[in-house]
Amino acid sequence: MSNALLKVKNLHARADGKDILKGLDIEVQPGEVHAIMGPNGSGKSTFGNVIAGRESFEVTEGQIEYLGKDLLELSTEERACEGIFLAFQYPVEIPGVNNTYFLKTALNSIRRYRGEPELDSMEFLKLVKRKLSVLHLKDDLLKRAVNEGFSGGEKKRNEIFQMAVLEPKLAILDETDSGLDIDSLKAVADGVNRLRSEDRAIVVVTHYQRLLEYIVPDRVHVLADGKIVRSGGKELALQLEEQGYGWVQSA
Amino acid sequence: MSLYEQAVALAPVDRLVWASQWRQQAISALQSVSLPSARDEDWKYTTLRSLERAQLVTAPRQASNDAVSLPASFAGRTLVFVDGHYDTSLSDSSAIDDLDVTALSAIESDPQFDNWLGKLPEGNAESLATLNTAMMTDGVLVRVGATVADPIAVVFLSNGSTERALPSSFVRNIIQAESGAGVSIVEFHASATAGKSLSHSWTQLNVEKGATVELSRMYAHGEAAQLVTRLDAELAASSTLRLHNLDVGGKLTRHDINVELKGEGANLLIGGAYVADGRSHIDQHHRVDHRVPNCTSNDVFRGVVAGKGRAVFNAKAIVHPGADGTEAHQNNANLMLSRDSEVDTKPELQIHADDVKCSHGATIGQLDETAMFYLRTRAIAEADARALLTEGFCTEALQTITDESTRVWFTQALATKLRGQST
Numbered sequence: 056m057s058n059a060l061l062k063v064k065n066l067h068a069r070a071d072g073k074d075i076l077k078g079l080d081i082e083v084q085p086g087e088v089h090a091i092m093g094p095n096g097s098g099k100s101t102f103g104n105v106i107a108g109r110e111s112f113e114v115t116e117g118q119i120e121y122l123g124k125d126l127l128e129l130s131t132e133e134r135a136c137e138g139i140f141l142a143f144q145y146p147v148e149i150p151g152v153n154n155t156y157f158l159k160t161a162l163n164s165i166r167r168y169r170g171e172p173e174l175d176s177m178e179f180l181k182l183v184k185r186k187l188s189v190l191h192l193k194d195d196l197l198k199r200a201v202n203e204g205f206s207g208g209e210k211k212r213n214e215i216f217q218m219a220v221l222e223p224k225l226a227i228l229d230e231t232d233s234g235l236d237i238d239s240l241k242a243v244a245d246g247v248n249r250l251r252s253e254d255r256a257i258v259v260v261t262h263y264q265r266l267l268e269y270i271v272p273d274r275v276h277v278l279a280d281g282k283i284v285r286s287g288g289k290e291l292a293l294q295l296e297e298q299g300y301g302w303v304q305s306a
Numbered sequence: 307m308s309l310y311e312q313a314v315a316l317a318p319v320d321r322l323v324w325a326s327q328w329r330q331q332a333i334s335a336l337q338s339v340s341l342p343s344a345r346d347e348d349w350k351y352t353t354l355r356s357l358e359r360a361q362l363v364t365a366p367r368q369a370s371n372d373a374v375s376l377p378a379s380f381a382g383r384t385l386v387f388v389d390g391h392y393d394t395s396l397s398d399s400s401a402i403d404d405l406d407v408t409a410l411s412a413i414e415s416d417p418q419f420d421n422w423l424g425k426l427p428e429g430n431a432e433s434l435a436t437l438n439t440a441m442m443t444d445g446v447l448v449r450v451g452a453t454v455a456d457p458i459a460v461v462f463l464s465n466g467s468t469e470r471a472l473p474s475s476f477v478r479n480i481i482q483a484e485s486g487a488g489v490s491i492v493e494f495h496a497s498a499t500a501g502k503s504l505s506h507s508w509t510q511l512n513v514e515k516g517a518t519v520e521l522s523r524m525y526a527h528g529e530a531a532q533l534v535t536r537l538d539a540e541l542a543a544s545s546t547l548r549l550h551n552l553d554v555g556g557k558l559t560r561h562d563i564n565v566e567l568k569g570e571g572a573n574l575l576i577g578g579a580y581v582a583d584g585r586s587h588i589d590q591h592h593r594v595d596h597r598v599p600n601c602t603s604n605d606v607f608r609g610v611v612a613g614k615g616r617a618v619f620n621a622k623a624i625v626h627p628g629a630d631g632t633e634a635h636q637n638n639a640n641l642m643l644s645r646d647s648e649v650d651t652k653p654e655l656q657i658h659a660d661d662v663k664c665s666h667g668a669t670i671g672q673l674d675e676t677a678m679f680y681l682r683t684r685a686i687a688e689a690d691a692r693a694l695l696t697e698g699f700c701t702e703a704l705q706t707i708t709d710e711s712t713r714v715w716f717t718q719a720l721a722t723k724l725r726g727q728s729t
Contacts, residue, residue, distance in 0.1 A: 107679075107683045130682070131679065132683075132691075135682065135685035149681075151701045152694055157681075160686055160694070162685075
């Protein structure tokens with residue numbers, strides 16, 4: 056018996072009429088940090104989208120068990136309420152929707168689902184101000200529309216900020232390092248590291264080893280053509296960096 | 307019954323007696339006009355055919371306090387009209403004592419309003435304006451000579467009926483901002499009771515040199531109400547008019563907005579949002595005339611259509627010969643949430659001058675799937691996510707309301723409508 060937080064077995068998924076995941080297996084325990092690495096087109100982003108429940112991705116075979124439940128039975132928002140968080144590779148700009156209002160709606164949806172009392176505006180503001188200071192973000196972020204006019208770095212930091220407020224059990228960071236300069240990368244990694252805890256698992260999906268210097272994973276998996284083709288410790292990431300993906304794909 | 311017969315039967319000749327001359331002139335003018343039809347270019351998409359057979363009657367003039375649902379946060383004075391008649395008990399007593407703001411019915415001696423009430427547009431397309439002058443019972447007069455700190459709300463309530471006859475009301479509003487004055491006014495139109503009704507309102511506005519007027523109008527009638535409005539504004543040199551329209555109710559709505567930019571350096575903003583859901587039909591017709599150089603006009607509308615709702619947007623800016631240095635922009639963007647909804651949008655520019663900066667654009671789109679997914683991954687349920695996105699989309703066109711308590715009121719009314727919206 057395992058007490059796995061997430062157990063994915065033989066996962067097949069397709070989008071736009073194309074098979075992308077072709078038998079993916081992975082198991083994540085609470086408190087662990089996993090990295091999924093792979094070349095472009097290997098199915099990395101599809102993995103995050105399928106776990107989060109995007110309807111345009113169709114699961115054709117396999118199972119996903121999360122906290123002992125059949126994840127595929129749950130809607131996107133139910134998954135979020137159950138503690139799944141996806142940090143987007145391209146966070147969406149939502150003009151006209153205030154960041155604070157958006158986050159308060161999100162947090163209160165989760166609290167309602169769990170039978171906890173909703174936070175009023177004052178309580179919520181106190182909470183977010185605390186989280187902002189931890190992530191070294193400015194207050195004015197709260198007054199702006201969601202991601203509108205944010206720089207690439209601000210968008211990614213805003214994703215981690217949302218994660219800090221929503222406190223998920225399983226966070227999937229989809230190429231959170233892409234498009235970041237070294238300072239932003241460090242800030243994002245620092246934010247993620249502060250959120251590591253015994254009962255929270257984090258899956259870092261990335262093309263490059265660079266981010267893993269700052270967020271050190273417990274396990275590294277290599278994804279190629281829709282399957283995990285190799286798994287190992289953190290040293291696997293370094294090996295990939297030196298030898299390239301060709302080495303595992305031909306293996 | 308023809309419009310003329312209706313007017314003869316129903317015109318309130320004992321009201322506003324100082325305006326009798328104009329009322330009689332309008333009644334006789336009705337002999338030679340009929341309701342606009344699809345043959346009139348400006349009425350291509352909106353029909354008033356149901357009025358042809360309707361028998362107009364006066365409405366009961368009574369409403370409860372609950373019907374005046376202004377938010378507690380609204381900071382201004384309030385005047386209330388029920389079925390076209392000023393209601394002292396529902397209004398702030400302070401409002402009427404003020405020389406700046408009064409009900410037309412409170413005016414006793416002839417106020418010499420020939421310029422306002424003597425104006426009768428001709429032709430079938432304008433026949434309801436003529437009917438207004440024949441049938442008007444009351445309205446508000448705002449005449450300010452300085453800057454007024456708090457906004458003024460004018461509430462128009464209409465009672466509905468399920469009987470055959472159609473309760474109708476006709477109001478006339480006159481707003482005059484004298485040189486250098488500044489004022490913020492809200493017109494709030496709603497149903498006092500459910501059922502069908504016809505409300506016509508005509509607002510005339512004069513913004514003198516250097517004056518600034520902010521006029522924000524909300525229409526939140528019940529689903530069987532019909533509403534036709536007209537607004538005529540004249541802007542003198544270096545004056546500013548910020549006009550906002552929010553449509554969140556009604557079965558049939560038609561707005562005609564005509565603005566003349568007559569003095570150099572005048573600025574006009576027309577902004578607004580509409581939600582046409584269920585079976586509602588909302589038609590915006592705007593005409594802006596740039597008569598002199600160096601004026602600006604911006605017309606920015608956002609709309610949501612859902613269910614079997616239909617929206618019409620036709621905004622025309624005419625840059626007359628000699629109006630060099632004009633800046634005129636029009637933009638209408640729509641979200642279509644259902645297959646059975648319809649949008650007919652036509653921003654138009656006619657340019658007869660040189661050295662102008664003009665643009666127009668219209669879009670019709672659907673909700674962005676990625677944005678919906680993004681919100682749902684943040685635990686926001688599908689219906690709430692849809693409401694949040696549509697709200698964000700529309701609300702931008704109301705952010706230009708500068709009076710804060712008005713802006714909050716309007717954006718909240720829009721949010722409430724979108725959250726309960728039927729698709």
